[in-house]
Amino acid sequence: MNRSPRVTAAMVAERAGLSVATVSLVLNSKTDGRVSAANIARVQTAVAELGYVVDQGASALARGRSDLVILIAPDLSNPFFGSVIRGIKAELGSRFQLVLSVTESGVQPSAGDLRRFAGLRPAGLLVDAPSDAFLADLSGDEPLVLLDAPGLEESVAAVNYDMHQAIADLVDHLAERGHRTIAYLDSTTGTTTFHLRRRRVLDRAATHGMTVVTPGAARSIIDMQAAAYAFRDAWPLLESSGVTAVVCATDTHAYGVLEAARTLGLAVPHSLAVTGFDDLPYSRVTSPALTTVRLPGEPLGHAAAKRLVRMIDETEPAEGQPNLVATFVARESTGAIG
Amino acid sequence: MNRSPRVTAAMVAERAGLSVATVSLVLNSKTDGRVSAANIARVQTAVAELGYVVDQGASALARGRSDLVILIAPDLSNPFFGSVIRGIKAELGSRFQLVLSVTESGVQPSAGDLRRFAGLRPAGLLVDAPSDAFLADLSGDEPLVLLDAPGLEESVAAVNYDMHQAIADLVDHLAERGHRTIAYLDSTTGTTTFHLRRRRVLDRAATHGMTVVTPGAARSIIDMQAAAYAFRDAWPLLESSGVTAVVCATDTHAYGVLEAARTLGLAVPHSLAVTGFDDLPYSRVTSPALTTVRLPGEPLGHAAAKRLVRMIDETEPAEGQPNLVATFVARESTGAIG
């Protein structure tokens, strides 16, 4: 609007003919039996007229905590987070301000980033798919909820997916279609959720007597291009091992495989079946449409935020809620009808 | 780590046997000719030993500004922003902390969100593809740079794309392939960049004597599902008008059209050609691969952040840099060789 001096609570107070204490009370809705209706209105008018905005830094300083909730995720521009964030925001409402920490795809924030966030005195932290190392860095004492961090539920509050059945369905589906030797394209994020996905696929494949090839080269960050390169480089080995299907740690990895397969002249699904995890919207329009495990993002965000708010309010009950259920989705990339 | 009382600069000072003033100087690298080498080391040791983190709120309060740079975009989970953000971070370095404002896909932040951000006393604001209404709400006096906001360069610093040639190429490409009647699927974001895209397409089509059908129904937010519905609903009208190609405002819209076309039993590109804008990585693996206009994200982020930092430092030269060039990319969705 203008370069006029910043408007402060003192200016609002003066205009309303009241004290800054009263202004603060009104702005924080702590007026019950403490501020008269007439004065509440007076403050509100002055606030509107002056376009007053409370200084978050000063507020956090006085209060000891800001109203920031920080979401840390290794892959924020993954559209999966669109839904997660929607769930979080719906739950957080206007009481907290959601802010995202940004890192390269598939890279965990550095300890330096974390210090900085700690300096913001956040009301709470939401961390998606953390690695063990990352969690060790996370030394703050603010309320913390992990998303999709299986295996860490004992030490930290977490909201996870139950992927047991979905992964069994996925592997069974491949077995039924005659695949005897499959590859697993892993994510390099070092995240427990990826350890679990891989573990479960291997275990289920074993029950069918299938061979799972997992060469060191067959892994990448969560990025199409990187996954495409990783797959292309690993393909000679995979091919000579007799691999006829690739299970990928995420849909994004699978897209990379689809692209590489095209380059290599491999027909999907006839020469190679491909599957992912996530069920991003794009998976319905890839060539061919992608068989995957659907991880519902919005409920995850919802549940995590709800749990976090409870912790902030210290009304957290003893146990958390049950895991969210992942589901298997068969499409053309494994020869299913699209 | 522990629930011990927060460590403050005073504690660091005590441990180092120095004053808080000196501690502050060291932490802000303002030691030149002001702090002895020995004392710098002393402070650094104490900081490390105590795990001290400066309180951003207090710092911002004392300084009048935080070191937060806020990126506001209507569609953050669009993978396009992965690259934009990479460019921004590279340019911002460790001096500023990048933070993202989150909104629903295609929805501009509310005035309320903005007030809250203003309360954070950001060092600067980066706003992607704003609507006019949104800009009017943006009343703060902090340095501001717009990304992809054609037509607003006169009043506000902006970094834009030059899409002139790319759009001409796109329309010419359709004309060469015999399309005489095409549809335009717009975004409802109310953003100047979308006005421009549409305008340019219409103008170029006119030079070929092509008809462009733009029914009110043929628009949606930047979301596959929403675009699919919008297209499906508009199709009867488009079909009866003789439309053989759809130009979409974004790749995401185009994916929705691909999905709807599949549902409607329309073969792409034989019965319907489809194009987008962005050239997201997914566009290489859609069915069929998508003809589009490539908007390079990383350079955009780079240029915008660079400009913002100059403004913050008040070293901004009179003129901005030239626009970034968008390029046309022909693929199978318009019958080009993929």
Added chain:
DNA sequence: CTGAAAGCGCTTACAG
């Protein structure tokens, strides 16, 4: 119901 005042943890002239 209301306000004066202390205190949150920094940064920055300022005096030495």
Added chain:
DNA sequence: CTGAAAGCGCTTACAG
């Protein structure tokens, strides 16, 4: 080169 002190703009007991 160093430190004491003012001040940033809030919130919250506390006294009335």
